[in-house]
Amino acid sequence: MASIDLQGVEKRYGAHHAVRALDMHIEDGEFLVLLGPSGCGKTTTLNMIAGLDAPTAGKILFDGRDVTEISAYRRNVAMVFQSSLLYPHLTARRNIETSLRYSTLSKVEKQARIAETVRMLEIEPLLDKLPSQMSGGQRQRVATAKAIVREPAAFLLDEPLSALDAALRLSLRSELVNLQKRLGTTTVFVTHDQIEAMTMGDRIGVMSGGELQQIGTPDEIYNSPATLFVAGFLGSPPMNLIEGEIAAGLFRSEQLSVPVAAPPGRATLGIRPQDMHLVAPDAAGALPVTVFALEHLGRESIVIAEAHGGLKVRIIVEAGFSAHVGERLGFAPDPARCLLFAQDGTRIPMRASVLA
Ligand SMILES: Nc1ncnc2c1ncn2[C@@H]1O[C@H](COP(=O)(O)OP(=O)(O)OP(=O)(O)O)[C@@H](O)[C@H]1O
Ligand SMILES: [Mg+2]
Numbered sequence: 306m307a308s309i310d311l312q313g314v315e316k317r318y319g320a321h322h323a324v325r326a327l328d329m330h331i332e333d334g335e336f337l338v339l340l341g342p343s344g345c346g347k348t349t350t351l352n353m354i355a356g357l358d359a360p361t362a363g364k365i366l367f368d369g370r371d372v373t374e375i376s377a378y379r380r381n382v383a384m385v386f387q388s389s390l391l392y393p394h395l396t397a398r399r400n401i402e403t404s405l406r407y408s409t410l411s412k413v414e415k416q417a418r419i420a421e422t423v424r425m426l427e428i429e430p431l432l433d434k435l436p437s438q439m440s441g442g443q444r445q446r447v448a449t450a451k452a453i454v455r456e457p458a459a460f461l462l463d464e465p466l467s468a469l470d471a472a473l474r475l476s477l478r479s480e481l482v483n484l485q486k487r488l489g490t491t492t493v494f495v496t497h498d499q500i501e502a503m504t505m506g507d508r509i510g511v512m513s514g515g516e517l518q519q520i521g522t523p524d525e526i527y528n529s530p531a532t533l534f535v536a537g538f539l540g541s542p543p544m545n546l547i548e549g550e551i552a553a554g555l556f557r558s559e560q561l562s563v564p565v566a567a568p569p570g571r572a573t574l575g576i577r578p579q580d581m582h583l584v585a586p587d588a589a590g591a592l593p594v595t596v597f598a599l600e601h602l603g604r605e606s607i608v609i610a611e612a613h614g615g616l617k618v619r620i621i622v623e624a625g626f627s628a629h630v631g632e633r634l635g636f637a638p639d640p641a642r643c644l645l646f647a648q649d650g651t652r653i654p655m656r657a658s659v660l661a
Contacts, residue, residue, distance in 0.1 A: 306333055306334060306458060306459075306489060306490055306491055307333060307367040307368045307458040307459055307491055308330070308331060308332055308333040308367070308368055308369070308491065309329075309330075309331040309354060309365070309366070309367055309459060309491060309493070310329070310330050310331070310364075310365070310366040310369070311327050311328060311329040311330075311350075311353075311354070311363065311364075311365055312328060312363055312364045312365075312366065313326055313327070313328060313362060313363035313364070314326075314327040314328075314329075314350070314353060314360045314362070314363035314364070314365065315327070315360060315361045315362040315363055316346070316349050316350075316353060316358065316360055316361050316515075317361045322515055323346050323349045323515050324346040324349050324350055324353070324360075324515045325514075325515045325516050326363075326516070327350065327363070327516075327517055328517070329510060329517060329520060331491060331493065332491070332507075333368070333491055334489045334490070334491055335491055335492070335507050335508065336482065336485050336486075336492045336494065336505060336506055336507045336508075337492065337493050337494070337506060337507065337508050337509075337510060338493075338494045338495075338496060338501070338502040338505055338506035338508070338509045338510070339351065339493060339494070339495045339496075339509075339510050339512060340496055340497065340498075340499060340502040340506075340509050340510065340511050340512070340538075340539075341497065341511060341512035341513055341518075341538075342497055342513065342538070343497060345512040345513050345514060345515065346512055346514075346515040346516075347463075347495040347496075347497075347512060348463055348495060350495075350512070351384075351461050351463055351493060351495050353365060354382070354459070354461060354493060355377050355380065355382050355384055355461050356372070356375060356376055356377035356378075356379075356380045356382070357377050357384075359373075360373065367380065367458060367459070368458075380458065380459075381455070381457050381458045381459075382457050382458060382459045382460070382461050383452035383453060383455055383457035383459075383460050383461065384452065384461045384462070384463065385445070385448050385449055385452050385460075385461075385462045385463070385465045386462075386463050386464070386465065387463060387464045387465060387467050387468050388468055390448065391436040391444060391447060391448055391451070392436075393435065393436050393437060394435070395435070396432065396433050396434060396435055397428060397431045397432050397433070397434055397436075397439070397447045397450075398419075398432040398433065400436070400447060400451055401419055401422065401423070401447065401450050401451050401454055402415075402419065403451070404451050404452070404454050404455050405418065405419070405454060405455065408455065418454055418456070419454060422450045422453060422454045423450065425453075425484060425487070426446050426447075426449060426450045426453075426484070427446075428443070428446050428447055428450055431443055431446070431447060441468060441469050441470075441473070442469055442473040442477060445465060445466070445469065445477065446477075448465075449465075449481070449484075453484070453488065453490070456490075457490065458490075458491070459490065459491045459492065459493065460485070460488075460490045460491065460492040460493075461492075461493050462481075462492065462493070462494045462495065463495045464495055464496055464497070465481075465494075466478065466481075466496075466501065467496070467497075467498070474501075478501060478504060478505060481494075481505070482504075482505050494506070499538065499539045499540070499541065500541070502523070502539075503523045503526075503527065503539065504523075506523060507522070508520060508521055508522055508523075509521065509522075509523055509526050511526060511534070511535045511538065511539070513534045513538075518531065518532045518534050518535050519531040519532060519535050526539055527539055527540065530575075530644065530652065531651070531652055532646070532650045532651055532652065533546070533573055533575070533646040533650040533651075533652075534650060536575045536644060536646065537575075540577060540578075542578050542607055542619040542621075543578075543619070544575045544576065544577050544578075544644075545575070545576050545577070545578065545581070545618045545619060545620075546573050546574070546575050547560060547561070547573065547574045547575075547576070547616065547618075548571075548572075548573050548574075549571075549572060549573075549574060550569075550570070550571055550572065551565060551567050551568065551569050551570055551571075551572050551645070551653075552569045553569070554566065556572060556574050556643070556645065558574070559613050559614045559616075560592055560593075560612040560613045560614065560616055561590070561591070561592040561612075561638070562590070563590065563638055563640050563643055564640055565640070565643065565645060565655060566655050566656035567645050567653050567654075567655050567656070568653070570647070570648075571647075571648050572645050572646060572647060572648070572653060573645070573646045574638075574643055574644070574645055575643065575644040575645070575646060576638040576639075576642060576643050576644070577642065578607065578618075578619045578620050578621045579621040580638060580639045580642035580643075581618075581620045581636040581637065581638050581639070582636065582637055582639065583622065583634065583635070583636060584635045584636065584637045585635050586633050586634060586635035587635065588635055588637065590637045590638075590640075591635035591636065591637050592612055592618065592635065592636050592637065592638065593612065593613070593633065593634075593635050594608075594610035594611060594612045594618060594633075594634055594635070594636060595610060595611050595612075595631060595632070595633060595634075596608060596609075596610050596628045596629065596630055596631060596632045596634060597609045597610055597611050597617065597630065598630065599626075599627070599628055599630075601624070602624075603624065604624060605621050605622065605623060605624055606621070606622050606623070606624055606626050607619055607620070607621055607622070608620045608621075608622055608626070608628065608634070608636075610634065610636075618636070620636050643655075
């Protein structure tokens with residue numbers, strides 16, 4: 306087990322800057338999720354931690370020791386990918402055994418280690434099967450066993466669940482977290498799925514365009530996004546973002562105005578779909594809208610509505626709510642739940658006094 310540090314890590318492919326000025330500390334035993342859209346540099350970052358790819362600049366440290374020049378094998382990390390790398394001609398048992406081929410453990414110790422791993426992942430019935438005789442989920446479980454049996458310093462996973470169906474993904478999600486907590490192995494888990502990130506990570510590092518936008522607990526990332534990108538990327542349905550201008554303690558857009566305690570200038574107001582409340586369309590502070598669609602989710606419903614200028618907003622309402630397409634409604638954002646972002650995408654802090 307190890308802590309991992311990235312210090313000013315960069316990766317360029319010719320003129321293309323895949324990862325920029327990346328500084329990150331991962332605690333020993335932590336489950337860190339790297340989250341971001343396709344092409345943002347997640348796999349590149351993971352491969353540099355693994356030693357499969359060399360940074361163009363910067364350093365990578367394991368437990369404070371510089372491993373930048375050290376080979377993948379000697380870093381003693383285990384990787385699991387989207388489509389697991391099992392030898393097709395070997396049974397599950399033989400596949401797992403290959404991971405300990407170069408280990409200095411005695412034969413008895415190796416067998417004990419394998420037995421423990423098999424027990425933990427509950428793959429006893431699969432041991433004599435070939436990969437072609439297993440389901441996708443079973444293969445991922447065997448691949449996981451193959452990865453953890455070496456007791457690696459770190460466990461690196463690149464979208465290991467994304468090729469599986471929704472139900473299996475859901476159950477493997479909690480299994481993986483449970484396993485990681487029992488083993489206590491430092492884990493970096495890459496995904497573009499925000500639900501996976503929110504439910505699995507001790508902390509989440511959100512990347513965009515090769516840059517780390519924010520790193521924090523799921524609660525920090527969700528409730529206190531550092532940038533407009535993070536605000537819009539996490540949350541389902543996504544946060545409503547309204548462009549406007551701050552002047553004299555008011556945020557004003559084409560559609561509404563909200564009291565804010567922030568300096569004047571152009572800004573984007575962010576408000577989550579659950580933080581807007583039904584009011585009369587002409588009430589003070591209301592956002593007047595026309596209902597575009599109503600989605601019933603069972604426990605709640607989502608109103609998708611159009612405001613002035615073609616702005617689409619989503620509002621979560623209680624399950625029994627009914628409205629017809631084209632109906633005029635008003636929704637007022639809770640001023641205490643509004644976030645503001647500057648034009649460069651950074652968060653504008655609001656002074657607490659007005660929020661009280
Ligand atoms: N070997 C390479 N040569 C040139 N460009 C590359 C190479 N590998 C990655 N890139 C580029 O670097 C950027 C980051 O790629 P990376 O694979 O890290 O993204 P990702 O976040 O893992 O995306 P995805 O979610 O699609 O897997 C992309 O723009 C990609 O095209
Ligand atoms: Mg990738």
